[in-house]
């Protein structure tokens with residue numbers, strides 16, 4: 061999206077004189093972040109309005125009486141997170157996508173809209189968020205390539221991961237033992253039904269556990285937010301492939 065402020069970019073200000081005690085460069089640096097954030101937020105809202113979708117809110121699970129130490133609140137991944145991490149040529153008609161902790165369904169929508177998945181699944185703890193996701197799917201003006209979308213209202217701990225899932229999306233949905241249990245169960249499905257599985261982990265706060273299993277190979281990293289900092293997991297998206305059975309060589 062282009063707005064009037066783009067007319068003069070911050071970079072074009074170059075090395076500029078001091079105005080009182082504050083240099084124009086310092087001023088430019090101070091406004092750059094909020095300006096980018098505003099521009100991105102406005103672009104998301106315009107996109108959602110155009111396509112009849114509502115996912116751009118932040119919701120504390122406390123509001124629904126669902127808060128828990130290991131459960132992370134609702135905030136959507138940025139639109140285009142899949143486009144930036146999952147090449148379309150890597151998805152075929154046998155592939156199944158799952159978003160564990162799918163919230164209002166933004167990534168479920170992006171998956172069903174952009175890719176020819178056989179099936180797209182979202183699993184969400186909150187019935188209220190899941191209802192909004194359902195309305196987003198049925199009411200959107202986006203043309204979905206994958207018509208088979210299943211939205212499951214469940215605690216991920218009560219949900220059995222299907223054995224044909226091949227792309228797993230996680231936007232830092234849960235932490236600690238919940239995360240570890242889900243990853244162990246995912247690996248057990250690969251052991252029972254050996255197959256290629258890609259994991260896309262947005263804000264990979266539990267990467268250390270993931271890698272400690274010895275079963276995930278890191279395949280890529282992209283910035284989700286321009287202000288992401290190198291020593292923090294937040295603001296990054298990392299991709300991994302699951303390797304074969306425990307003890308097997310990388311496939």
Ligand SMILES: C[S@@+](CC[C@H](N)C(=O)[O-])C[C@H]1O[C@@H](n2cnc3c(N)ncnc32)[C@H](O)[C@@H]1O
Nearest residue numbers: 131134135136137161162163185215216231233
């Ligand atoms: C950071 S949001 C991500 C939403 C969505 N994946 C996206 O990127 O747009 C995390 C979501 O995980 C859900 N969640 C947290 N704990 C969960 C659990 N135990 N089972 C299922 N969902 C859970 C929250 O309700 C919230 O909607």
